[in-house]
Amino acid sequence: MKEVRAALWGVSAFAVGYLLPGPLRLPTLAYDPVARAAQVTADVGGVAIRYYGDLLWGSAAGLLAAALAWASGRAERPVTVLTCATLALVALDLAFYLSRLLASV
Amino acid sequence: MARRAPASPYAASAGARVTVIFEPAARALLLLHAVLGFTAVFTTTHHAVSSFLAARGRAVQRQLRRFGWMAPASLLAQALSGLALYPVYRVRVRFADLERSAPAVVQLFDLKEHLSALSLALVVGASLAGRALPSQAPPAEARSVAALSACGAALVWCAALIGLYVTARHPVGAP
Numbered sequence A: 001m002k003e004v005r006a007a008l009w010g011v012s013a014f015a016v017g018y019l020l021p022g023p024l025r026l027p028t029l030a031y032d033p034v035a036r037a038a039q040v041t042a043d044v045g046g047v048a049i050r051y052y053g054d055l056l057w058g059s060a061a062g063l064l065a066a067a068l069a070w071a072s073g074r075a076e077r078p079v080t081v082l083t084c085a086t087l088a089l090v091a092l093d094l095a096f097y098l099s100r101l102l103a104s105v
Numbered sequence B: 001m002a003r004r005a006p007a008s009p010y011a012a013s014a015g016a017r018v019t020v021i022f023e024p025a026a027r028a029l030l031l032l033h034a035v036l037g038f039t040a041v042f043t044t045t046h047h048a049v050s051s052f053l054a055a056r057g058r059a060v061q062r063q064l065r066r067f068g069w070m071a072p073a074s075l076l077a078q079a080l081s082g083l084a085l086y087p088v089y090r091v092r093v094r095f096a097d098l099e100r101s102a103p104a105v106v107q108l109f110d111l112k113e114h115l116s117a118l119s120l121a122l123v124v125g126a127s128l129a130g131r132a133l134p135s136q137a138p139p140a141e142a143r144s145v146a147a148l149s150a151c152g153a154a155l156v157w158c159a160a161l162i163g164l165y166v167t168a169r170h171p172v173g174a175p
Helices: A002-019 A051-072 A079-104 B023-055 B061-101 B103-131 B139-169
Strands: A028-032 A037-041
Touching (some): A002 A051, A002 A079, A002 B103, A002 B139, A028 A051, A051 B061, A051 B103, A079 B139, B023 B103, B023 B139, B061 B103, B061 B139, B103 B139
Antiparallel strands (some): A028 A037
């Protein structure tokens, strides 16, 4: 079933695309609510919000991966392996964000 | 006479100096966000239960199709209302209050935002895949949908509980 494979590739790519822009300091869309201005920058500081940009990175990566998996239609790996890889990537994201929470306490 | 600390430029009373987008509608948006949040919790939970039953061989295609659009629709609507509300939270709650009074709560709220983002991807993926499951779905595919849906629903529950906790401390729209 290519729908399930496309969903798994999409969620995996979202998990990677959402996590990496922060630690790798990739340019991302940031919105400054005080200046009421948006800009693409790698240096987000102060009151500026980078959440929108990270969501865009993740969504773009997820949609692209899902579309590619849908279009290719190949079933090279068992679905169980893909599922475990997807959940491992999501767990990696959770571990990263939990570590930041615990480091601040 | 005790001297009062200078007001933060981000405090709600300093609205004349700083105008944040959607601030006049912050309370209405917060209520909408909460209602959509409860809807998302219930629909994603129902989808997770339906996909779990499908993985056990039960014929639940109707439920999977029904909750396969309700769950992502409610979660997307909730996310959009949350994104609209976020600048007001950032300026009036986080920078005006929580960064000084409760920095751990700031990190907790950041975690909630990340949980919401990941749950959105999981629920949308599980819903689209679940809608395509045939009545005699291969067990591996059905289990895969159940795993995505259950993880998505669990993250939605966590995000909702953290959101309620932070709102109880300092709701958006309050001084």
